[in-house]
Amino acid sequence: xxxxxEGRADQTAVTAVSLDDxxxxxxxxxxxxxxxxxxxxxxxxxxxxxxxxLNTGGFxxxxxxxxxxxxxxxxxxxxxxFDRNDILFQPGLNEDLAATAVWGxxxxxxxxxxxxxxxxxxWYGKGPGVDRSGDx
Numbered sequence: 001x002x003x004x005x006e007g008r009a010d011q012t013a014v015t016a017v018s019l020d021d022x023x024x025x026x027x028x029x030x031x032x033x034x035x036x037x038x039x040x041x042x043x044x045x046x047x048x049x050x051x052x053x054l055n056t057g058g059f060x061x062x063x064x065x066x067x068x069x070x071x072x073x074x075x076x077x078x079x080x081x082f083d084r085n086d087i088l089f090q091p092g093l094n095e096d097l098a099a100t101a102v103w104g105x106x107x108x109x110x111x112x113x114x115x116x117x118x119x120x121x122x123w124y125g126k127g128p129g130v131d132r133s134g135d136x
Contacts, residue, residue, distance in 0.1 A: 023081045035074040038122070039081070045120050046085040057116040058087030059105045061098040062124030071124060086116070095125035 023040055024030075025047055032040060042058050049056040064072050075082075075089040082089060092098025102121045108114035 023078060033074075035071045038071065039074055039078045042087055042120070042122065043081060043085055046087060049118075049120070054117045056086070057119045058082070058085065058121070059102065059119050060087070060089045060122045060124075061092045061101050062122075063095045063098060063126060064091050065126060095123075098125065099123055 023036075023043060025040075025043055030040070042060065046056060046058055060075055062071070072089075072091055079089070081087075090101065092101065102123045105119045105121055108119065109116070
């Protein structure tokens with residue numbers, strides 16, 4: 001016969017969990033979707049650059065109709081985290097304009113106009129747009 005479960009609840013450690021844990025870099029163990037992991041990746045890059053003594057900004061853009069589905073919704077939901085970390089999400093009108101915006105973000109410091117040491121970027125799109133935008 002199985003032993004009674006009395007007292008066992010006291011032995012189990014329960015930690016507080018928040019929906020923001022997935023973006024909190026002080027948390028080691030998180031649960032996230034793939035698109036949430038992309039957001040966390042951007043935050044991790046910013047932190048990595050900060051630790052290396054670099055003042056970087058982040059830029060994410062792409063076509064909202066891409067097969068990445070909810071990536072734009074996830075980027076919007078992370079706005080407060082992005083604002084704290086100098087990361088800008090700007091949906092593109094199409095893949096071509098989004099890719100051109102990424103290109104421009106990479107060239108801002110060439111003439112001394114930029115306020116960051118560099119800008120890390122993510123661009124996303126769907127198949128035909130990738131074919132068209134590859135030259136950018």
